[in-house]
Amino acid sequence: MTEKKIPIDRRKFLLSAATTAGVLAIAPLQTACASASRKEEASRSNLGGVEIGAITYSFRTMPTDAGSILLYTLATGLGTLEMMGDVAENYAGRPISPQFGSQIRPVPGQPLTPEQEREREAQMEARQRYNEEVLAWRLSVPMSKYEQLGKIYKMAGVNIHIIKIQPNVNMSDAELDYIFNVCKAVGAMGVSCELDLKVAERVAPFAAKHGKYLIFHNHDQFADESFRLEPFFEYDNVRLNFDMAIYYGSTGKDPREIVEKYHEHIVSIHIKDYTGPKSTPPRTNRIWGQGETPLREFLLYIKSNAGKPGWPVHCDIELSYDIPEGSDAVTEVARCLEFVKNILV
Numbered sequence: 001m002t003e004k005k006i007p008i009d010r011r012k013f014l015l016s017a018a019t020t021a022g023v024l025a026i027a028p029l030q031t032a033c034a035s036a037s038r039k040e041e042a043s044r045s046n047l048g049g050v051e052i053g054a055i056t057y058s059f060r061t062m063p064t065d066a067g068s069i070l071l072y073t074l075a076t077g078l079g080t081l082e083m084m085g086d087v088a089e090n091y092a093g094r095p096i097s098p099q100f101g102s103q104i105r106p107v108p109g110q111p112l113t114p115e116q117e118r119e120r121e122a123q124m125e126a127r128q129r130y131n132e133e134v135l136a137w138r139l140s141v142p143m144s145k146y147e148q149l150g151k152i153y154k155m156a157g158v159n160i161h162i163i164k165i166q167p168n169v170n171m172s173d174a175e176l177d178y179i180f181n182v183c184k185a186v187g188a189m190g191v192s193c194e195l196d197l198k199v200a201e202r203v204a205p206f207a208a209k210h211g212k213y214l215i216f217h218n219h220d221q222f223a224d225e226s227f228r229l230e231p232f233f234e235y236d237n238v239r240l241n242f243d244m245a246i247y248y249g250s251t252g253k254d255p256r257e258i259v260e261k262y263h264e265h266i267v268s269i270h271i272k273d274y275t276g277p278k279s280t281p282p283r284t285n286r287i288w289g290q291g292e293t294p295l296r297e298f299l300l301y302i303k304s305n306a307g308k309p310g311w312p313v314h315c316d317i318e319l320s321y322d323i324p325e326g327s328d329a330v331t332e333v334a335r336c337l338e339f340v341k342n343i344l345v
Helices: 010-025 032-039 066-076 085-092 114-138 146-157 173-184 197-210 244-251 256-265 295-305 329-344
Strands: 052-055 080-084 159-164 191-196 211-218 239-241 267-272 314-317
Touching: 032 085, 032 239, 032 314, 052 159, 052 173, 052 295, 052 329, 066 080, 066 085, 066 146, 066 329, 080 085, 080 244, 080 267, 085 146, 085 173, 085 239, 114 173, 146 173, 159 329, 173 191, 173 197, 191 197, 197 211, 197 239, 211 267, 211 314, 239 244, 244 256, 256 295, 267 295, 295 329
Parallel strands: 052 080, 052 314, 080 159, 159 191, 191 211, 211 239, 239 267, 267 314
Antiparallel strands: none
């Protein structure tokens, strides 16, 4: 692919900004309009039967409040998102985290001074107090704020199809219920988190209870030849968010093999471009088209199976490479979307 800067049309961007401001302003009034608006916009980023969206992590170098994220999404032309939990929780009024300072860690062979010990203990106590404050907030915040967020996005034609609020095995039943209640309120199909069999055992029953999916995201696990997904899929409501580039980067294998074998368990796919495990440097993010991940072949493979029962169609852009000087995350996500359009359309 010939590298080029994908400009965001100024008029389109300003129109998107006006749309975002308007939607946020009339949020309490939009219930009756949401369904019709979403239906009208449903195909905005459906390319050849493949739903192309983004994980909001892609915009991490820019302000990530819910209004800004919606603006970026409209400006790039995407119609579906995997939303990081902080975006939703901050919108709903999550307590603001204090500045804890750099975490004090002992250097091997050099014990901390008494002053450092006191500072470290103070940091730990402050973090504990904040965590307790967040927990109390989570167990009291009304779901109406999250319902409003989901309706705002739907009215603008953007679907929050996954939300990433990381559950863990130490959470109480009430906090796990909270996570899946948020998932329902914003209209997502499931909660994504990192692969962990203990989390599956603890949390999958809550996904089933709420009629949602617990969606695991892979990293380098496939590089271990003994790793198996089958134990995760023993739980009916467990699904996979397959990172096809990390799979390729850590194994050098064709990611289509995993989709072929486990497609009925895959609900979304992260797409990006990596170098392979034997390259110099290995397993490194690249501007799309400059890496070695078989993106073209993979996307055409997903397109060829779109519409078949049990095959995934959601592919989310994950902007992970360093943003070139003079550019920004919105421009680069648009560049990635253009790359995909040139393949699928």
